[in-house]
Amino acid sequence: MVSNVNFSLINLWCTKNLVDSQYFLGRLLDISIKTPDYQVNYFTDPFDKEAKIVFVNSCGFLSAGRNEADTTVRKLLKAGKTVYLLWCAAQYYKKLIEEQGARSKAQEPVTWNFQPVTKIHYLSRGDLNKISLKNIMQGYDSTTYGDFEFSTWPRVYTNLEQKFEYLKIAEWCNNHCTFCIIPQIRGKQKSLPMEKVIAEAELMVKSGIKEIILIAQDTTRYGTDLYGKPQLLELLKKLDALKWDFTYRLLYLYPDIVTLTQINELKKLKKFIPYFDIPLQHISSPILKRMGRFYDEWYIIQFLDQIKKTFPVYYMRTNFIIGFPWETEEDFGKLMEFVGEARFDNIALFEYHDEPLATSSKLDKKVDYDTIRARFTKIRQLVNRQLLENEHARKWKEETGYIMETWKDGKMEGLVVRPVLHCPEIDSYDEISLKQVIGTFEKKSELGIWDKIVYTV
Known part of the structure; x- marks a missing residue:
């Protein structure tokens, strides 16, 4: 007798999660072919009455992502679904529970009280090679939160119709920024070997992909763990040498690794899109130091100036955290001035808040919430005004x-x-x-x- 595995998948927030979701879909389809006792049926609508199991892949890093996942999970449970929480968020909650227990045992203060949602199941990336349709139907739970291997399973290119796709060249991160919890919940950087990156790029373009978007937590440190030093530029040169008609861009660039000389080298690449996604976080050197960043105000200005001198046409995107501990009016004023002068094409803004697992949560001289809100509103108005001016300048061109x-x-x-x-x-x-x-x-x-x-x- 054939059992139906009727499922849906919700991917929230991160593009890196999307790649994981695509591999997960490929894994389920692959094992369904090899398991004749089960018929896999995918439903695009997770609330379809026939979809019995729903996998939710969400961000474990940003509180807004976790809040959205929590709301989504509760709605699914109310609708009578069997819910699996995947990868990053699953690992975050596991780590939070462990930290909560360790602090209580050591009689240290616990400033949060996390109660996991019951009646859901957790899967980490380490389980991708272990799951079966049988144990999914029985309610499998992860036991290998820290284990990870790059997937060898087929991948479902969900953006194929729009001719672009993401290529994840590395997992996790070594930077240990004080506001970030990725190294704690996911681990140290693991780069995909260069030959495998090139092989996947070839598969993408042969499948009809016209634009490849290279992603990682930190693309600029690609290869450090494998080759002893960053090898991003060497990787890009190999991509550029492929014969097919396609282009590529980079996300998540850190300016401390990309040298001014390397910017000149990027200009020589024919398939490279001059798109610079640089998560600067702030401009004040004292704040950057407390954030655990590896650059200061002077280097940022030199870096951006070099891009503008080198590329006649470019697009520049960044993000900033507002109200980080120790941020003074002078620090914020410097950020406002910098945003006004740098003229980014797109800016994402975030209000600072304490993350239980982040080092920054232990810093003193916290900025009060009302001040953070006021500063956020002020800089948001500036950014919105600039974006309107940018759009107006494009008119009739x-x-x-x-x-x-x-x-x-x-x-x-x-x-x-x-x-x-x-x-x-x-x-x-x-x-x-x-x-x-x-x-x-x-x-x-x-x-x-x-x-x-x-x-x-």
Whole structure:
């Protein structure tokens, strides 16, 4: 008798989680082929009455991600689903429970009281090679939270229709920034060997992928654990040498490893998209030092200036934490001034809060919440104003981009276009009418997804 495994999967937040989810889907499909007693059925809607099991893959690093996962899990349980919490979030809760118990045993103060949601199951990346359809149906729970190997299972490219995909070149991180808990819950950096990165890139482009997005917790330190020193530039040169027609970009660059000379080397790469996603976190040198960052204000300014001098066209994205312990009005004022002068293309802002497992939670001179809120509001207004100015400056100018979808509203027809420099799923798209397309064509049907067009904004 064949048993049905009716499941759905929810991926929240991180693109690195998405890659894990894609491998997990591939793993389930692979073992279903080899297990004739079970029929695997995937449902896109997790609340479909036929979907009995729902896997939730969410961020364990950001509290907002954990809160969303918690809300999602409770809704699923209320709907009568069997719920599995995967990878990063599962490892966070396991670590939190261990830390809570250790502090209580040592009679140390515990400033939180975490109570795990009952009736759910936990799976870590270390279980990917161990799971079976039988133990999933029986309610399998992880026992190997720290174990990890790069997956050798098939991967489901869920972004194939839009012609882009993420390639994770390394796991985890060695940096130990004081506000971050990734090393505690996930471990030290493990890089994917260069030949395997190239092999996956080849598979992607042969499958129809036109843009590869390289990701890791810290892409700039790629290869340090395998080759004794960072090998990102060498990896990019090998990618650039591949014969197929595709481009690639990098996310999560740390400026302390990328030298000014290497920026010049990046310009020589033909397939490289000059997109610089640099999580600076702050500009004040004293705050950066307390954050555990490896650079200061002077180096940041030199680094950004070198990019602007080297690339005639580029896109620059960053993020900042507002209200980190010891942040004074002078520190915040310096950040405001820097944001006003640097003119980033996209900025993400975060309010500081204590994470139970983070070193920064033990720092003194905390900034009170009302002050954090006031500073956050002030810098958010500045950023929003800059983004509006950036959009206004683009008006009536020519832009090159890829068609992502088409639309029709009555007699009006148009396109949703992603500018070439903008990153999928992160940066803004343009919604234009057909009249804004530069060039001649007889009808909209001549234009397809991922066609490259020139248009006026």
